[in-house]
Amino acid sequence: MKRVNDIFGKDLKVLNIGLEQFCIDLKEQDVTAIQMDWRPPSGGDKEAADLLSALLG
Amino acid sequence: MDRKLANEEALKRLQDSEPYLVGAGIALDVVPGMKKNLILHAGPPITWDKMCGPMQGAVIGALIYEGMAKDEASARKLAASGEIEFEPNHHHQSVCPMAGIMSASMPVFIMENKKYGNFSYTNMNEGLGKCLRFGAFSDAVVERLHWMTDVMYPLIKEALEMSDGIDWKALVIQSLQMGDDNHNRNRAATALFVKYIGQYLCKVNGDKEKIAKVFEFINGNEHFAINITMAMCKAITDAAHNIPGSTIVTTMSRNGVEFGIRVSGLGDEWFTAPANTPIGLFFPGFTQEDSNPDIGDSCITETTGIGGFAMAAAPAIVQFVGGTYKDAVSYTKEMYEITRAENKNFKIPTFDFRGTPTGIDIVKVLETGILPRINTGMAHKDPGVGQVGAGLVTAPMDCFKKAARYMVEKGLNK
Numbered sequence: 001m002k003r004v005n006d007i008f009g010k011d012l013k014v015l016n017i018g019l020e021q022f023c024i025d026l027k028e029q030d031v032t033a034i035q036m037d038w039r040p041p042s043g044g045d046k047e048a049a050d051l052l053s054a055l056l057g
Numbered sequence: 058m059d060r061k062l063a064n065e066e067a068l069k070r071l072q073d074s075e076p077y078l079v080g081a082g083i084a085l086d087v088v089p090g091m092k093k094n095l096i097l098h099a100g101p102p103i104t105w106d107k108m109c110g111p112m113q114g115a116v117i118g119a120l121i122y123e124g125m126a127k128d129e130a131s132a133r134k135l136a137a138s139g140e141i142e143f144e145p146n147h148h149h150q151s152v153c154p155m156a157g158i159m160s161a162s163m164p165v166f167i168m169e170n171k172k173y174g175n176f177s178y179t180n181m182n183e184g185l186g187k188c189l190r191f192g193a194f195s196d197a198v199v200e201r202l203h204w205m206t207d208v209m210y211p212l213i214k215e216a217l218e219m220s221d222g223i224d225w226k227a228l229v230i231q232s233l234q235m236g237d238d239n240h241n242r243n244r245a246a247t248a249l250f251v252k253y254i255g256q257y258l259c260k261v262n263g264d265k266e267k268i269a270k271v272f273e274f275i276n277g278n279e280h281f282a283i284n285i286t287m288a289m290c291k292a293i294t295d296a297a298h299n300i301p302g303s304t305i306v307t308t309m310s311r312n313g314v315e316f317g318i319r320v321s322g323l324g325d326e327w328f329t330a331p332a333n334t335p336i337g338l339f340f341p342g343f344t345q346e347d348s349n350p351d352i353g354d355s356c357i358t359e360t361t362g363i364g365g366f367a368m369a370a371a372p373a374i375v376q377f378v379g380g381t382y383k384d385a386v387s388y389t390k391e392m393y394e395i396t397r398a399e400n401k402n403f404k405i406p407t408f409d410f411r412g413t414p415t416g417i418d419i420v421k422v423l424e425t426g427i428l429p430r431i432n433t434g435m436a437h438k439d440p441g442v443g444q445v446g447a448g449l450v451t452a453p454m455d456c457f458k459k460a461a462r463y464m465v466e467k468g469l470n471k
Contacts, residue, residue: 043426048454051461052423055304055470 060420060470063302067321068398068416070297071305071361075172076289077222081214085161088178090149092161096120097146099157099354100312101327105136105143109313111192111349114440115156116143118194122202123160129194129441147308147319151178152291152354154283155190155436155444156313163202164210168225168288170296177291179284181205181213184277186340186444190353191436193443209271216257223253225289229363230402232282233413238371239286240355240364241378241432241447246282251275287354290361297321302469305397306417309360309429309452313352313436318456320419322469330455335435337379337448349438351450356431362400362415365432365449366392370405370413378432378447388430388449389414395421395429419464422457 014033016023026033042049058066084091091097096119098112108116117132120141126132135141146153153159159180168177183201187193217223228249229237235245251272258268275281298307303321310317315329332350339345358364368374369389372382389405392414399412417429428451435446464470 039426041426042423045426045454048423048426048458051458051465052420054465055420055423055461057470 058300058302060302060304063300063322064305064397064416064418067297067300067303067305067307070173070300071293071416072398072401073172074170074226074293074296076168076170076225076292078166078217078225078285078288079169079222080167080217081164081210082167083161084159084163084165084178084180087167088149088151088159088165092142094140095142095144095161097144097149097151097153097157097159098312099146099153099155099352100310101315101317101329102145103143103312103314105141107314109349109352110438110440111352111436111442112156112158112313114192114194114442115158115189117440118189118198118202119158119160119163121194122189122199123162145310145312146354147310148325149178150176150291150295152287152310152357153180153190154182154287154355155353155434156192157354158189162206164206164214166285166288168285168292169222170292173296175292175295177288177295179288179291181210182278182281182284185280188443191434191442191444192349192440194441208267209274212258212261212263212268212271213254215261215263216254219257219260220253223250225285226402228253229286229289230404233363233367233370233403234406236371236373238364238367238374238432240283240358241434242371242374243282243286244279246286247275247279250282250285283355286363287357290357290363293361294357299324304419304464306360306419309356309417309431310354311351311356313349316351316453316456318452318460320460320464323460323464326463328456328459328463330453330459333450333453335433335448335450337435337446338377339435339446340444343437343445347437347442347445348435348448351431351433352436353433355433356429356452359429359431360417362396362398362403362413365430366396366415367403367405367413368432369407372407374432378449380449391427392430394425395427397421419457419460422454423461426454428452428454
């Protein structure tokens with residue numbers, strides 16, 4: 001627990017995955033943050049993921 | 058064939074094709090399978106009763122132009138009678154923009170893929186606004202079609218016969234360096250066409266005033282080249298079609314009701330889903346509510362790696378289809394996620410001449426959930442009105458799911 005709390009005693013450098021607004025908000029507070037260009041496999045579409053598995057065998 | 062090898066062959070054909078504009082002719086004489094009672098249309102197959110407003114409007118105009126009907130009422134009656142057959146342009150080695158209506162007497166351009174020996178065809182562009190391809194069929198629209206057939210076509214045909222054909226791939230390569238995406242910005246390609254054809258048009262044996270009028274017509278329509286570029290794309294993608302095992306998309310097209318794709322390794326089967334409606338900029342007096350769902354064969358450009366996939370090469374296009382140049386750049390970058398090649402011919406100057414994203418793979422679409430982005434003209438949803446604006450749209454995911462399911466069920470992925 002202590003090691004986790006250590007983070008808050010340092011300058012934060014944030015890699016944000018998901019909603020970009022979190023990254024934008026941090027930047028506006030002068031926190032170093034970058035947005036990772038990521039999306040869930042198949043865009044989160046389970047049917048597409050299942051079809052892909054079947055297609056690739 | 059192994060999927061990777063099959064796709065490599067498809068990508069090779071997409072890039073090694075040598076499409077030349079070799080001539081012009083009347084559809085009945087040159088388009089394979091054309092008949093007097095046949096009307097070709099954009100997109101996957103559709104019957105008269107299911108057609109959207111602008112496609113019905115264009116059919117009405119074509120029947121009046123052909124002299125088969127005298128007015129809207131008689132054209133509607135004839136179209137519904139069963140005497141007229143309707144088939145996709147794509148089934149006749151052809152592509153035409155928006156409603157995509159081609160009838161027997163219309164003049165067409167002829168494209169030859171000199172590398173692979175196949176031909177493709179397209180009609181001639183009428184301009185913007187009230188045009189047959191956007192569903193308008195007023196007297197002025199039909200009169201212009203007759204002028205194009207009787208005056209413009211013979212002169213262009215003769216001029217093309219004097220040339221050795223136009224290397225249209227070279228022309229598109231050049232126009233991408235001059236700010237065209239070659240779907241909704243065709244200003245440079247049209248100028249290059251005028252520059253090339255001009256040397257021959259000046260020599261044809263015709264009335265000077267008529268020749269001047271042809272120059273004036275083409276110069277007054279910055280989209281004149283789009284149909285020819287589409288024929289180039291059709292000649293290229295047809296060469297890459299029917300490679301067993303390939304998951305590369307070789308057709309994307311829409312009829313204003315459904316969006317359809319065909320895949321190289323899946324034969325002539327269409328995979329369709331309801332067409333999305335484009336979002337964009339509207340001509341004065343029109344709003345989003347007026348727009349018909351996505352329509353036309355013109356996304357054969359995106360299928361070939363230009364158009365919406367090359368928007369980063371065309372900063373000025375956002376003034377026509379909406380958004381910012383930053384958006385255009387991000388759209389092009391995103392398309393690299395669903396394509397297999399960076400085109401060795403078509404380059405983007407602002408990306409330090411990186412090749413355009415080319416060869417949509419249904420595997421990559423399913424992997425990423427990213428859909429092909431298309432820029433497009435927008436037709437009014439009602440027949441008889443015409444173009445209302447231009448905008449952006451995506452292909453529906455269901456087309457790609459259906460293609461994958463078909464491939465699995467038929468065992469074509471083994």
